[in-house]
Amino acid sequence: MRRVEHVMGFPxxxxxxDEGFDDTVADALFAWLREADARFSPFREDSEVSRLDRGELPPARTGPDLTEVLDLCERYRxxxxGAFDVRLPGRRLDPCAVVKGWSVQRGAELLEAAGARRFCLNAGGDVVAAGGPWRVGVRHPGHAGRLCAVVHLTDGAVATSARYERGDHIVDGRTGRPATGLLSLTVVAPTLTEADAVATAGFAxxxxxxxxxxxxxGCEVFAVTADRRVLRTPGFPTP
Known part of the structure; x- marks a missing residue:
């Protein structure tokens, strides 16, 4: 089964x-991702995050999911x-760097609970997979049509934070200025919750x-610095 939908602003x-996999599970997966976007997006005025930020939702009344997300944000801060901070001065509360990986990982767990054993879930280039081997390409930070690495993934996740898609959008919370020391940082971890958050926090x-x-x-790393040096941990899983 293959399916693509546009959710959270990316494909x-x-x-x-798996043979005979029930399509209704895919329906539930994408419904969950749309729900997560509606509840936790800082760009939706009626989301839980926006209401909390405006003081309309008392912290004591946040649900367990939002509490979990904010606890993760605080852990990485x-x-x-303080380099990773979702409460930057003068900006709205923005936990997107944690919500994306966390919500997609929840989706992967939904698939596993329904019996999926071999799958690949790709959320805007960040991937969680099971039953590999899967080969996941890492885009070259200077050339859109080229790869700088290929990840050999069996069971786990890979996420990349970089400047090439959205420019200098990741801010170092210690200085309030864009983080420019790296061109890209790719992290392989057991879950996409970890991989995505560690990649963003490390980039900051x-x-x-x-x-x-x-x-x-549990994390392995592939990075390209601003002066184009490549750094790689010995266990980074390339084919």
């Missing part, structure tokens, strides 16, 4: 190679000494980010 593609740390990300349990 999400699903491939399931503390771990990076700049040149110190690859070493910090590599020290996170």
């Amino acid at each position: 999400v593609s699903l491939r399931v190679d 503390t771990a990076t000494g 740390l700049g040149r110190d980010g690859p070493e910090w990300a590599a020290a996170r349990p």
Whole structure:
């Protein structure tokens, strides 16, 4: 089964190679992603995140999902000494860097609970997969039509934070300025929750980010610095 929908502002593609897999599970997966977008997007005025940010939703009344997301945000803020921060001065509360990976990982767990054993779920280039081997290309930060690495993924996830799609959009919370020490940072981890958050938090740390990300349990790293040096952990899973 193969299916693609546009959710959260990017294409999400699903491939399931199990015979006779029930299409209604894919319906539930994409319904969950649309629900997560509606509840946690800072760009929707009626979302839980926007209401919390405006003071209309008391912190004591946030649901368990939003509490989990905000706890993850705080964990990475503390771990990076404030470089990763979803509450930047003068800006709205924006937990997107955690919500994307967290919600897609939840979707993958929904697939597994329904019996999927071999699948690949790609959310705007960040991937969670099972039953591999799967080959996931990492875009070259300077050439849109080229790859700088290929990840060999069996069961796990890979995420990349970079400047090539949205420019200098990741801010170092310690300085309030865009993080420019890296061109791209790719993280392989057991879950997309970890891979996506660590990639963004590490990118916010700049040149110190690859070493910090590599020290996170279960994470392997491939990075290209602003001066175009390639850094790779020994266990980064290339074919």
